[in-house]
Amino acid sequence: MVLKVEQLTKAFGGLTAVDNVDLDVKEGDIQAIIGPNGAGKSTFFNLISGFHPSTSGNISYKGESIEKMQPNKVAKLGIARTFQTTNLFEDATVMDNVIIGNRLRTKSGLWDAILRTKREQREEEESIQKAYESLEFIELSHLADAPIGSITQEQRKRVAFALALATNPKLVLLDEPAAGVNPDETDGLAYLIKKIAKSGITVCLIEHKMSMIMSLADRIMVLNQGKRIAEGTPEEIQHNQVVIEAYLGSEENEPANA
């Protein structure tokens, strides 16, 4: 297992946002996490990536316990995440955004930058190289010099992937990567997510677009009010009566052809 989550709980005051959740994620899988608004999906990601300390439970990554770790340490171990909204530098180019994103996550400290140490120079070169590779991977090299303000919503979503990929992750956590894009563009993002998994990176994915999830995911976990109510293959989840009642049958969820 690349990721093992055991009895994970997060309470915010009286509200238990994540309630005793277990999850095993196998290396190379696309693991989806679905559930109604407020089910605890983003909080679950925040716990794995070290943005929130857990109230109780354990998270291990490749056998190492990570649940007390700071986000930068978790990132260094090879876990990258994207957010529902990615703040990009509007006046900078696509390429510069990926380089800056990468530099913010690499090792050199302020002194290295001021003194332009060898390490700093080496890391800068590596960041540029990695940014090129990431742009190639997301198939946007032709827009490297375009200002971020001039690209489409779907292309911005791809850039968010590139920011994560530039850190050399082994596990990526994608928080609603296809939110706010139209169905055609969703296909392009689904293709990219498959490509990420094929390259050997394990993917955990929160998404409301059911047709996308059902065709992409190897396994799906369903959360409802912080609790795991089901986990299984897309086939099993689609036929699970508890899931249908709690989520798939509800109107707030996008229909399967969304």
Ligand SMILES: Nc1ncnc2c1ncn2[C@@H]1O[C@H](COP(=O)(O)OP(=O)(O)OP(=O)(O)O)[C@@H](O)[C@H]1O
């Ligand atoms: N920092 C916080 N402080 C207090 N409550 C929080 C915090 N973060 C999340 N919550 C609460 O925890 C619950 C779960 O929220 P979360 O954002 O994890 O749900 P979600 O499943 O990701 O929802 P959505 O699909 O709308 O993004 C919600 O009731 C939310 O209000």
